[in-house]
Amino acid sequence: MNDKFSDEEKNGLYKAIYSRRDVRSHFTSTSIDDEVLSRILNAAHHAPSVGFSQPWNFILIKDYETRKKIKDSFETERKRSSQLVEEPRKSKYLSFKLEGILDSPINVCVTYDPSRFGPFVIGKSSIPETGIYSVCCAVQNLWLAARTEGIGVGWVSILSNDVLKEVLELPEHIVPVAYLCLGHVEEFAPRPDLETAKWLSRLELKDVVYYEKWERKQNSNWNKIHELIKANLDYA
């Protein structure tokens, strides 16, 4: 594999990052080509993992009964969580379409197996959470690969992991990390839905970058990049 990236290859990565969306509303019923799905899964499987432990599994789900039970869990959890927010935000929250469990042709549950490759994994003994962090990196690979293939992905986190574990028959020690809905889409929205709905705004990069220590927003050794970031260049 040629080491250097052409401008177009580099652009492909950035385009995937900036045009990736959390899809809930725009799924079509067109099925996903098996070759495409296997490429997407293989991309996920090539994520970084602590100590090369590859602690993930991907459960592919089409079965209607399974999805219906998970959709029911979504409804229960959405109702429950709506009690946590006051009007008028509550009604706005309840008006959002937040999942595509039954609208998308394929669901994928990505899980974490803390027992993979035995008790000693390099890099995991000081910070055991790095195992689950590896699984999240796999989810992001999957999401970006799907985007380049024209496949939308929606991550549904309004559901009960206990229900997921029961319905998918996960053993006690297995952690469900992500429940994803995959499918072709009518469109990828130009911006995140919650930004368009003015629920929350995109933060500026300058507000999340610190220099040398927490909350240091300026430092004489970082002047040039500080100016660049303040300019808030739109790379998208």
Place this chain on the structure above:
Amino acid sequence: MNDKFSDEEKNGLYKAIYSRRDVRSHFTSTSIDDEVLSRILNAAHHAPSVGFSQPWNFILIKDYETRKKIKDSFETERKRSSQLVEEPRKSKYLSFKLEGILDSPINVCVTYDPSRFGPFVIGKSSIPETGIYSVCCAVQNLWLAARTEGIGVGWVSILSNDVLKEVLELPEHIVPVAYLCLGHVEEFAPRPDLETAKWLSRLELKDVVYYEKWERKQNSNWNKIHELIKANLDYA
């Protein structure tokens, strides 16, 4: 932004995924161009996040004293964790180069702020861990963007988060998620170091994909993709 990806753009994403490495040994002292670093950070900032909460911060670190303290923490934790593994694996473990804290020109600590945008974040009340999962997705965006720019990244997880919190002056509620070393590299290794060293093997995709429920390795509704995945196609 044009919706469809050209073959070369798509290839760019897959190439980044397959040639990305966790770099420890090949850093050069060449400094990273500020424009390049700002593109990499902006890519991270455009990761998905639960409820669009963008709960990350990026602390850029060059200061020698800071890095020396973190390197000391690495040494302490490496010695401690080596007690957990028997010979001959212990000696092999101790022979690995596992960090580039002082060899790389820039370190980045990526943190999670659970208080970002207040107590109610859409999608976070049923599974609060999704906040930290968002930060991991940002790390993976950073890693892939860096790869396309020819910048190596190494994630150091053999260290104490307590030391990190103290040295970087993180408030109590802020969680350090990833400590990354960034720099130009002599080369990107053709395979992960721990695979080359025969510490662990790459699993086959067919062994991590299940159908409909946990551990179901075959299902009549998934025959075609099952055959494709069994063929273990090398997309890299």
